[in-house]
Amino acid sequence: MKEKEVVKAIEDHVSRQNDGWKFIMGKEVLTKQAFLQKLGKDKKFRTTVIALVYNLSIDILTRKSSSE
Amino acid sequence: MSKYIFIRPKFEQVTEITFEEAQDAIDYLKGKGETIIDLAVQDAVREKVETTLKENPDANVAHYDHGNETSWIGNDERAVVDLNNVDLLAGRECYCDNCSSAKTLGIEAWKRKAKAYWGYKDIFYFTTDAKEEFQEFVNNGIKRHVDGYGWKECLEITKQLATELIDKLVKVGKGLAAACLRNDRDILVCYTEDMPPTSDCAFRKLSIKLFGLKVGWKLSKAFPVSVALFAFGLGVLIHDYVDALYHTGGWRQVFSLQGGYFGALILAIGFILAYYEVWSALKHV
Numbered sequence: 438m439k440e441k442e443v444v445k446a447i448e449d450h451v452s453r454q455n456d457g458w459k460f461i462m463g464k465e466v467l468t469k470q471a472f473l474q475k476l477g478k479d480k481k482f483r484t485t486v487i488a489l490v491y492n493l494s495i496d497i498l499t500r501k502s503s504s505e
Numbered sequence: 506m507s508k509y510i511f512i513r514p515k516f517e518q519v520t521e522i523t524f525e526e527a528q529d530a531i532d533y534l535k536g537k538g539e540t541i542i543d544l545a546v547q548d549a550v551r552e553k554v555e556t557t558l559k560e561n562p563d564a565n566v567a568h569y570d571h572g573n574e575t576s577w578i579g580n581d582e583r584a585v586v587d588l589n590n591v592d593l594l595a596g597r598e599c600y601c602d603n604c605s606s607a608k609t610l611g612i613e614a615w616k617r618k619a620k621a622y623w624g625y626k627d628i629f630y631f632t633t634d635a636k637e638e639f640q641e642f643v644n645n646g647i648k649r650h651v652d653g654y655g656w657k658e659c660l661e662i663t664k665q666l667a668t669e670l671i672d673k674l675v676k677v678g679k680g681l682a683a684a685c686l687r688n689d690r691d692i693l694v695c696y697t698e699d700m701p702p703t704s705d706c707a708f709r710k711l712s713i714k715l716f717g718l719k720v721g722w723k724l725s726k727a728f729p730v731s732v733a734l735f736a737f738g739l740g741v742l743i744h745d746y747v748d749a750l751y752h753t754g755g756w757r758q759v760f761s762l763q764g765g766y767f768g769a770l771i772l773a774i775g776f777i778l779a780y781y782e783v784w785s786a787l788k789h790v
Contacts, residue, residue: 450680459518459633460681463604464571466518489630489684496687497675500668 443487448473507651508540508564509600510557514549514571514580522636523570523602523643530567530644537651546580554585558593565598565620567647572603572624575610586610594619598650602643604629607694607702615696616722621656623647627692635682638670642686646695660695667693720787735776743769 451458451472460467462485467475475482513527514520524545531541542564544553558566568577568586576584586593587610594614598621601607607624614622623646631639645663650656667690674683696702701718704710708729713721746765750758 447681454634457633460685461519461522461631461633463628463630464519486681489681489688492691493671493675493680493684493687496671 440487443490444476444483447476447486447490451476506538506540508542508561509534510542510544510554510561510564510566511569512544512549512554512566512577512579512585513546513569514578515546516580516582520570522633526602526640526643527567527569529640530569530647533644533648534651539651549580549585551579551583551585551590554579555590555593562596565600566594567600567602568606569602572601572606572610574605574608577601577603577606577610588613592617594622596620598656599623600647600650601625602629607692607696611694611696612702612722615702620697622696623656623659624694625689625692626694627688629692630685630688632679632682632685635674635679635686638674638682638686639689642667642670642689656695656697657700660693660700663693664690716784717788720784723787739769739772 451460451469454469456469458469460472476486477483511527511531513524515524531543535541542557542561544557558564571578571582576587579585591610591613595617597619599611599614599619601611601622601624604625605627607622607626611622611624611626642663645666646656646659649659649662654662667686671683671686671690674680674686694702702722704713708726709721712724712728715721716724746763746769747759750763750765754761
């Protein structure tokens, strides 16, 4: 899956959240709009969020395969 | 029954959430008969924290929110505990719901014989659509501990709980919350006498292997540098000495008994003895 597709999936996911939704990263609080804006503009942040998603996928896949 | 000092500032959005998380833990602990000293909001400042810790040397301590690698942050955004007063954590169980403090401060507390240091070694992420799940996760360790579990079990149970919560969040379509919780689960650590900190640094790993945990964690970067400098200096000295001997009398002179060889040997033995002394002293600190 290309990075663009992952970003699109994250954008879709966040867009579906209610307006009060917030993403908290240490001291930084991002509203839905701020998150989407940062995801588009800030490469370092984009890399961090993509890594979060990839690592979750790996975690789930690894667990499922080890229990089989 | 034990005593817990709770440090819980509340000065912006994130601390408003973690303040409530701390309240949940306090309510549970009180229900179990624990004594709570609540340093909340304006009481969560350095002077007050230091005084309370000094007055209650037998109390355990919990800090809820905002930290960095070397400190816990108070209500006025100054550090309430950092590397300058980390000695105050000696002999206590420390429970942290803050970012990154297990990376450096936690190790320093462990070195100073804190009974336990529960915390995160990197930035903590969460989303507000799963507040309940994150609260359950961050408070699980302290709750299970007052239930009677050892810290090692608490860590295992909490990581297992996080995995269950991740699956639950994925199932209900809260994928990003699950991704954050996966991160938080993996950066959660607990240091005790039986669970020492680990390191990614090659020199640290080597020094722990060579000298054991107690000494290995105390050595700074100056140690490998000093050993390397000594070895290099001795190597240059022997090389030049052997070269001079060769030019004086050839290989016969090189392989004959020379006072300089004894000198180098005495130097090396002296160096090893000096380090052995330092190692022995560090072991008992």
